Amino acid sequence: MKKYKRFTVVGTVGLLIGGLVVYYWAANPATEISPVSPEAVADASIERGQYLYYAAGCQNCHTQPKGGKLLAGGRRLKTPFGEFVTPNITPDLEFGIGAWRDEDFIRALRYGVSPRGEHYFPVFPYTSYSAMSDRDMLDLKAYLFSLPAVARANQAHAVSPPFGWRFAVAFWKMLFFDPGPFQATSAQNAQWNRGAYLVRALGHCGECHTPRNVLGAMDNSRELSGTKNGPEGGKIPNLTPDRETGLGKWLGGDVVTVLEMGMLPDGDFVGSVMTEVVDNATSHLSDEDRKAIEVYLGSRPHIKSDWRDKK
Ligand code: HEC
Ligand code: HEC
Numbered sequence: 001m002k003k004y005k006r007f008t009v010v011g012t013v014g015l016l017i018g019g020l021v022v023y024y025w026a027a028n029p030a031t032e033i034s035p036v037s038p039e040a041v042a043d044a045s046i047e048r049g050q051y052l053y054y055a056a057g058c059q060n061c062h063t064q065p066k067g068g069k070l071l072a073g074g075r076r077l078k079t080p081f082g083e084f085v086t087p088n089i090t091p092d093l094e095f096g097i098g099a100w101r102d103e104d105f106i107r108a109l110r111y112g113v114s115p116r117g118e119h120y121f122p123v124f125p126y127t128s129y130s131a132m133s134d135r136d137m138l139d140l141k142a143y144l145f146s147l148p149a150v151a152r153a154n155q156a157h158a159v160s161p162p163f164g165w166r167f168a169v170a171f172w173k174m175l176f177f178d179p180g181p182f183q184a185t186s187a188q189n190a191q192w193n194r195g196a197y198l199v200r201a202l203g204h205c206g207e208c209h210t211p212r213n214v215l216g217a218m219d220n221s222r223e224l225s226g227t228k229n230g231p232e233g234g235k236i237p238n239l240t241p242d243r244e245t246g247l248g249k250w251l252g253g254d255v256v257t258v259l260e261m262g263m264l265p266d267g268d269f270v271g272s273v274m275t276e277v278v279d280n281a282t283s284h285l286s287d288e289d290r291k292a293i294e295v296y297l298g299s300r301p302h303i304k305s306d307w308r309d310k311k
Contacts, residue, residue, distance in 0.1 A: 049143025052136050054284035055202040056129065058144075060276045062086050072096075072150035077123055078232065081216060082159030084123045092149035105141045106134060111179050112169070119169035121157070122177070122216065131182040131201035176217035188299075191288075195296025198289055199224075203281065208273065209239045225303035234272045235307075242302040255294040259285070 053059070064074040073088040091098035097105070104115040112126040113119060120126060132140075162168050182201050184193040199205045210218040211227040225246070230236035238246040247255060254265045259282035262270045270278060282290065 044138045044142040046139075046142045046146045048136075049139035049141070049146075051284070052132075052140045052202065053143050054281055055198060055289070056132075056140065057203070057277060057281035058089070058140075059280045060273075061124075062089050069150045069152065071144070071147065072152040073154060074152065079123055079216065080229075081163035082157065084121060084157045084159065085155040087154040088150060088152050089144060090147060090150040090152075091145045092151050095151050095153050096149060098145070098149055100141075102138055102141065106137050109137050110181075112173065112177070119166050119173065121159075121166070121169060122172065125204045125207045127177055127218070128201055128204035128207055130177075130179040131197070133181050136202075172215060172217070176215070191292050191295055192299060194289065195292035195294070198285075198293050199296055203293070205239065208236050222303055224297070224300060226305050228307050231273055238303065238305045239297055240300050240303045241298050242304050245305045246302065247297060251294060251298040253294070255297060256287070256290045259283070259290045259293060260287075 059071065061075055061077065062071045062073055063069070064072070068074055069090075071088070071090045073086045075086045077084045077086065088096045090096040093099050100108075100115060107113050107115070108120065109126055109129040109132060111130070112122065112124065129137075157164060182197050184197075188196075206218055206220075206224055208230050209224045209226055210220065211222050211225065212229075213219050224239040225242075226236050226238035228235055240246040241251055242248065250258075250265060257263055257265075258270060259278065261283065262275060262278040264270065269275075282293075285293075
């Protein structure tokens with residue numbers, strides 16, 4: 001009887017996994033890819049790409065702090081699901097992405113799928129980068145490919161099942177991932193739309209500033225309202241216009257100063273991972289772009305955070 005029971009359990013689990021695999025193959029949405037327009041390829045500009053590289057903060061995760069070679073990977077990212085190690089994205093042919101075609105690069109950023117058809121874990125914020133335009137992705141690739149190649153092998157992530165299963169990411173994507181380029185809204189002006197693109201696509205601000213659900217997806221009903229459990233376990237402030245717990249009166253120009261030099265209105269400086277965001281990303285933006293970010297943040301719904309000290 002006992003044996004029979006065990007058999008039933010094993011059988012049920014087997015069927016379940018089998019069913020999931022079939023479902024995954026049948027419903028995998030990530031393999032289709034939009035064709036790359038020939039104009040975008042012909043015009044790919046290293047100079048534009050450099051600006052986008054800063055705006056998107058690729059360096060922060062893909063370079064090991066304290067002396068790691070630029071973009072050669074190896075930075076460990078702690079998450080509630082385990083520890084991920086970033087890969088080498090230099091143009092090295094063997095260890096980096098030097099052999100990637102334009103389509104491969106677009107597919108990785110737009111759909112979170114590797115050239116071999118495997119799903120990337122969403123700790124790589126393609127959930128935000130997906131909103132970049134094809135043109136911006138290709139300019140970014142042109143810039144990355146102009147940087148030195150580094151022969152440094154990738155390391156395996158230390159993430160236990162089921163969170164370490166790549167195929168499981170397919171289900172996660174079905175539930176939480178809405179790929180596709182940013183669509184400007186005509187109800188808002190160009191400055192607002194630029195700000196929205198910088199915050200949501202390139203700057204991926206929500207990847208830190210939006211609280212996450214138990215499966216690690218951004219809770220967009222509380223978009224940008226901050227969280228107690230950010231990367232590295234730190235508190236992440238509320239970026240909505242709420243007066244008491246959010247940016248409030250800082251939206252009169254102070255946010256631009258934070259993004260430019262990390263200085264807060266009380267003369268203090270931002271700390272933790274935001275220091276890197278300022279140093280390697282927002283301080284390199286143009287004044288117009290920093291202003292556009294502030295304008296966009298100021299237009300967002302006011303959300304109060306219950307854990308934050310009042311200003
Ligand atoms: C928050 C940290 C983070 C940021 C920021 C980030 N990445 Fe990554 N990236 C990762 C992680 C982690 C992986 C590995 C994902 C996996 O193994 O599933 C990855 C994987 C990749 C890969 C796949 C490499 C391979 O060998 O398959 C590419 C390409 C890539 N990132 C490019 C970029 C670019 C370009 C940017 C900036 C626009 C960027 N990343 C910003 C964390 C990050
Ligand atoms: C890698 C995670 C991360 C990303 C990405 C990130 N931030 Fe932050 N941000 C933080 C953390 C952590 C703090 C708090 C720093 C501190 O404790 O001093 C912060 C603080 C801030 C502050 C100061 C707010 C306050 O009330 O003190 C502003 C403004 C801000 N971020 C804007 C942005 C914008 C705009 C973006 C996107 C361009 C962005 N951040 C992207 C982690 C991040």
